[in-house]
Amino acid sequence: MLKKFKKMKITIPHIHKIEGEAGFWAKVTKEGKIEELKLKTLEGLRQIEGILIGRRFFEVPMVVSRVCGICPVVHILNACSALEKALNVKVSKQTILLRRLMLANQIIQSHTLHLFFMSLADFFNIENDLDLIKKFPKESKAALQIRDFSLKILKTVGGRAIHPITPIVGGFSKLPDKKEISEILKDYDKTLESSFILANLFKNLDYPAFKRKIIFTSLASKNEYPFYETNLILVNGKKISIGDFYSTKIEEDLRTPPIKKVKYKGKPYILGAIARMSNNFKFLNPQAKKVFKGFTENKKEIFKNIFYNLFFQVIEVLHFLEESQKIIKEILEIGLKKETSPEVRIQPASGLSAMEAPRGTLFTYFELDKKGRVFNCNIVTPSAQFLNNLEEDLRVFLPQILKLSQKEKIRKIRSLIRIYDPCISCATH
Template sequence: MKITIPHIHKIEGEAGFWAKVTKTGKIEELKFQTLLGLRQIEGILIGRRYFEVPIVVSRICGICPVPHILGACTAIENALNVKVSEQTILLRKLLLAANIIHSHTLHLFFLSLPDFFNIENDLELLKKFKKESKAALRIRTLALEIIKIVGGRAVHPITPIIGGFTKIPEKEKLKEILEKIPKTIEDANLLLETFKKIEYPEFERETLFASVFNGKNYPYYLEKIIKIGEEK
């Protein structure tokens, strides 16, 4: 018997799944297949000027445009030996942190959590976890607001460029964000308690894990890439 799921929902992107199963229920073969066509972003960049690259590659993803645009900026800066200011580094780290919060909240609460409770759609999720859903939405809203203030807009930021930013965020706007942080931490702790109550299945497999590392603090900007076990 062949089982086919042409479209898997609750994932970022498009993918399908199929498996061959015997009459006794044993899985003989299975495949997870991505369904996205060839994007050819590299081909789009051929012949373009170097300063056009960041804004083009940010279109690779609507969920995580920040690392794409900043990755392009820093790669070109390294190639041209361009040094950026400490202010630029701090603003880039703020952008990346906001993108991580936005993306992880989406993935953990709206894409992963429903499967632990056999929830089929968002309406059912909102009904079962009303308080938690509001908290998750508030967290994502604040993260997108930070990206908009620093990056020029919430989706596909436009202010980051090679060497810095076209526009620096207003101090008053940043202060407004700062005032909302305590409530956001409260919301995050609520979601943390929700995930702590889940009974996770035991699963282990041999995997080669990689990470960024600097030996000092939580790394996510211009850090060394290592395999787990190479921290020293």
């Protein structure tokens, strides 16, 4: 016999503590069936891709970085990489190391912001951030110290902590000072200790019971935890070329402005920390792997519960801190040398690049004319890719909380949405 519920509508005009503006709307029948459900985007289309049409290739990366203020690094680096592929420009090992260092710390600072200042309060029903800081003073300092460390690296290498200015097609317009990089390394041990403080906090949270089978996608590699520019993507254990996945396997729905909602073979899928961890946890750095094993050893089907995405972000903070130390040591060992800009042969061409943004795999594609101007481009952001999956999770989650008060239902819905760490600015670019 079907349980009887009061026919209801659930409306959340504004979901705070996410990047950008969004709301939620659902309609539920007396039988508890979800009749309609939608995450509503409240931002207008900015048409960044349209702005790029007719621009010369060297102007493009700086414009693309403006897609987002939280993750501008991956946007500028992926744009550079896509254009380099189109123009057959080979970059040096030094350039790759510096870019990897930037991208690793982009993920660290974004995760730390989301973990502590956007999602943590949901587990304690705290609305005021000042109350959160009072409850967790030591952990607050740890979160800020981690972000300071990563932002200092981004400023040192990129010229600015937000919207970097030094990455260009072929390399960097200005190299960081070796002494400054060496000074940053002095704060590594303290920052690693701060990350353990956060790990201990998030390890002991009371994560909601939730289960749903998901398709995971992330970059693939044979020998590392992949995040910077590979040619393969992993879909539930199956390797597919980036080009094949982008051109034939994912479908963009242009009927849902201002977002191009994306599916894989007609099905929703998930990206980001939980997907990367599911596909590549064996490649984690030692400290991160130790924490991962300690957290998961007594848990079953951990990758079917989207709420664990939060702790997987903590593990990635640890992993990328360790990765940053390795990269900095290698940079200091080989030294930084001023390089001449590689020769660029202008010709009609196209280029596609994929990198891991904090929220998942970012695809950037350009077509250039004979003068090196953009005449076609496409940026497929992580949030645009996982919004379908978020709505499917909400369809499963909502019936589980229908007996709660309206206020409590809204609190729970907001909590699940924030677990995804959606970036509406990226999705509506």
